[in-house]
Structures are given as structure tokens and as C-alpha cells.
Amino acid sequence: MTKSMRRKTIGCFTILVLIMGLAGTNSSAAESKVLKLGVPVPLTGPASQWGLSVKCSMESLKRFFNDRGGITVKGQNYKIEMYFADDKYTAAGGRAAVEKLIYTDKVDFLVGAFSAEAISGWAPLATKEKKLAVIGGPVWNPKPEWPYLFRVSASNDERSEALYTLMREKFKCKSVLYVLADDMDGKQVKENALAHAKQRGMEIKDFIMVPPRSTDFYPFLSQALKSNPDYIYCKLPPGSVALVVKQARELGYKGYIANPSSMPGDLEKWQQIAGVEASKGYIGIMVSPEEDSPLGEENIKYFKQDCPNFQVTDLAYSMGPHILLQAIEKAQSLEPEAILNVLRTTEFKSFHKIPVKASGEKTFGIKNHMSVPVSFSMITGKGQVQFLGSFREMTP
């Protein structure tokens, strides 16, 4: 090949590549845009068990929406894309994760976060950058100074209120012993319990505040159980709750043990820690399949395919982003203020038969809050639960 022929060949090839590139750009412009959702959750460390469930449920949610053609805003179609960052379940980790999501990944919205510590680390940044964040988790109440944070989840207070009603009315309990983590979460529950003790008509026997990842509860329980409470309100990470159940039974406690948090994802593995016999009568949050809406049933199908290693109850983590995407379509806007307005005023389809609507102001004075119904179930045997009832918008 001569020099001039080589030049001509290279020239033609370059022109061809340029034409193909331009054609590609034109065709993609006509196609969907991408709506980026950033998910700051713990992907390493002790809380990664929850973070990995959130991650999987988000991937499943993405497939659910994209299979239906994504969402459409003012005629423009958007496919959903998820970006994940490890918040390490700490304030500093949360801040670093959200900085990465906002400045590097350039996400449009934040979803899925549930750790109070981590959220408190990045809430000011989300506010400064006007990034609407739809969070979950019962602990961190969206405060007026962080107007771009909106929670879709029953708050701690609402969950507790539902549990008190259940224990008082169904099991005729009159006294309670609290076993709580000595952290932000536990302190909030204690504060709330003390503030509303009279209205609830529940005698508080004691508060046992334990270091967050405790394993030996004998010293705590052997003294406290002498007061013989009708039930133990235990709010700790799943493994620690299992040990409280096991050790309380060993110490001869025969009453109920309840936790206003989700029933453990892998119930049989959890029962291996607690003991099958000891765990009978344990009460936790778990929706009965009969309570699922058609939307919930459809999402469960996706979740089962995408997340075979997780329990269906973990699907609840994707409820917030699901409602955010519905709100964007209803608002026909990507502007945070417009979406927030829809979130605060409109009723949404949920995975539960009962539709959901922002109710925070009415219940506990929190404007950016949408409660979801709280359903309790009780363990009756190995891997077996009995549905007890659903509660919503609970006030003291």
C-alpha cells in the first residue's frame, strides 16, 4: 500500500466513524433520557445486611419500571438508573457517600437511605444542593430545616403507638420493660415512651439501655426481669434481638417479646440464634400476603426473581422510591418543589391494600412524612408466623 493510498484509507475511515458517531448521537437524542437515583446505604460493616437488601430491592424496582417503559415527564421518556454509595452507617460515611452521588455520579434524586446517623451527616448537603431525598427508616424525623428530605415509612412513634395498641387490646398487657440500644435510636424511643406513658396506660417497669452490638444480656436481664413485665419492648439489631429472646427465656421469662421493626428477613436463620421454642410468641412487623395490593403482588414477582437470597419483606425498602417515581409522573416535573407538593397532597398506590397519603403533620407534626400501614405478625413455629393486624396513622 502506497503512502497516498494509506492516507486516503485513513481519511475515509475517519469520516465514516464521524458519520456513525453523529448518527448515533441523533438517534439517542430521540430516545429516552436517564433519571439517576442515588442510593446511600451501608454496603459494608455491621448494618450491611440491611444495605444489601435495599440495594437488591432498588435493582428490582429499576427493572420493574424500565420493563414498563420507564416514566414520562412532559412527553420525554426517562429510564431509571440506580447509583449506590456506601454510607457505612455513620454520619461521616453518609456525607462522603452523598458527595460522591451528587458531585461524581450527578444523581437527580436520593432514595433508600434509612440510617439516622448517616442521614444526619448528609441532610445539610442535600438541602444546599436542593436534591430531593425520599428516605425510609423510622428514626430520623425530617425536620423543617431540611425541606428537601421526605420520609416514606412509619416513624418510630407511629410504630410504637401501633404496638402499644396491639399489646393493650389484643394481649391485655399493662406493663412493659424496654430493652433499647444506647444510641440515637434508643434514646428517641425512651424519650417518646416517657412523654406518652400516661396516655398509653402502660406501666414502664424499666429501661435497659445496652451498647449497640451487645451479645450477653444476662447481666442486664437477670435483674430487670424480676419486675415481671407483661411484655418486653426490644428494639435492637436483629441478631441482638434474637439473643434477648433466647436469654430472657433461659432466665425464665414467659411473657411476650415485641419489636416494632421488620420481622427478620431470614426467619429460620434468626430462629437458629433465638431458638425455635424461645421465639414462639415473638411479635414483629410483617405484612400478611392477604394485605398485598395488586401493585405489591407484581413487585413481589420481580423481587423474587432478582433477589432470591433476600426475604420478600425486604421489598418494603423500595416503597419510598416507588412513590417518588409516581409523584414525578403526577407532578410532570423534575423540580423538587413541584414533586414535594404532590408528595404532600396526593394519595398514592402502595404495596399494601390501603393507599398511602402524607399524614405526618396530622400525627406527629412532621410535614414531610408519609406513613405506611404498620402490620404485626407473631412467630408460632419454625418459619411460621400468624398475622395479628394492621394499624395506620397512629397517634398517642
Place this chain on the structure above:
Amino acid sequence: MTEFLQLGLNCLVLSANYILLALGLTLIFGILRVLNFAHGTFYICGAYVVYALVQWAGFHYFTAALTAMIVIGGLGIFVEAAVLYPLSEKVKVASLGAILGVSMILEGTLAFIFKGEDVTIGSYFKGILTIRGATLSRERLMVVLLCGLIVIGLYVWIRRTRQGIAIRALAENPRVAALQGIHIRFMRFLVMGVASFLAAAAGAIVTPLFYINPYMGGGIIFKALLIVAVGGMGSIEGSILAGLLIGVVETIGVTYLGPVAEVVSFLIVIAVFLFRPQGLLGVEYEFH
């Protein structure tokens, strides 16, 4: 009476595990002059080997526990040969950094394999003993007995055997020990192996009692370091005494004071350091 008996039993369980964990750490410090930050991870690794053998391979608990101790003992020797020994002539910070790295690699590997979930093998010794109204489950009794046996075995080995005398000589003065014909490299391997064996034993013993998680090592090493420091770095008897002391103080504190107990433990630690900076039974050491 029942109350004090229950308190005593609770103290025993906590102290037994603390002592077993701290002994390995103090042994390593005494000979290798390294703060083995991977000791807590070895503890968790031991527990996970038991879990994997029982759950996946159907081993009996005792066979699994013994296998775990041997495997982790071997892992300790490998870490000494591949990481610590080559760095033993360098500044101590290099060894510290390297051992922290080992700890992180092991932790990450566990998290990758076992997914960061809380798991257990479940109760192996079912049943409750009631002694004058105080309650002790059979598995807790097993923890105390097994820990006691291992501690006595270690004590006899250190005090009554030629290897034990060599280890003590090495701890006192490595140069003089070498001049007496003690094979320093072999003794280092031996000590690392035994210490890792002890860490795995502590992990294996509590696996049926509690749950395990790949990230538990950090908290455990912190407590073990505290006990070793209070007892005196490198002192076997000191670690036993400090393990008992911290176990008793924590149990009594938690029972009567709740979370404030942690503060009481630290006050005692500070008091010990104020009056005996070298620890209860320790000698003054140099740390470069």
C-alpha cells in the same frame, strides 16, 4: 443470696471469655513485641470456621472447634512467616500497619463469603441448670469449663515445660535467650500459632452461645487490648487477673448501673494506670 449467685455466674461467663481472648494477645506482645490487631479477626475467623464446618459439612461441634483452632493456629503461623517476621527488624509501625492490613483483608474475605449476616450454629448443649434459684444454661457452663481447661493447660505449658521456659526467657531478653541456644524464629512461629489457636478457641467456644458477624473483631480487640494493658503487657497472670477484674466490674456495673458501667470500667483502668503504669503484674517495657 440468689441475686449474688446469679451475679457471680454472670461474672464467670464474661470473665472466662475475656481471659481466653487476652491470653493470646499478651503472649504475642510478650514475644513478638507486636500489638496484634488481627487477634480479634482470628477470633471471628475461628468462629466462622466452626460455623462453616457444622452448617455446611455436617461436622460435630467439638470436631469443628478443634479443626478451627488448628486451622487458625496455622493461619497465625503463616501471618508470622509472611508478614511479621520479615518486618521484625523494621520500625514497629511497619508491623502495626501490616497487621492492620491483614485484619482488614480477613474481615473483607469473611464479609464476602458470609455476607455480613448475623449467624450461629445454634445451641449444642440444651437445658438450664438452676443453682439455688440462680440460672445458668448448660452452654454457658460449657463456656466456663472449656475456657478454664484451656487457661490451665496454657499456664502449665508456660510454667512447667521446656518450651514454656524458653518462651519466658525469650520474653525477658531475646539476645540472652538466643545465646542460650533458643531458636528464636521457631519460638516466634510457635507463639503466634498458639496465640491464634487461643483466639480461635475463644471464638469457637462462644459460637453456640451468641451470634457471629464478620465485623465483630474490632470491638473484641479493643476489649482484649484493654485487659492486656491493665494486666501488664506480656504478663500471663496479669491478663488472667485483669480479665477477671474487668469481667466482674462490667457485670456488676451493668446489673446495677446500666450503661454507666462502661464508664466505671474505664475509671478502674485509669486508676490502674495512674498507680501502676506498667499494669497490674507487668514489667516496664519499651515500645519503639
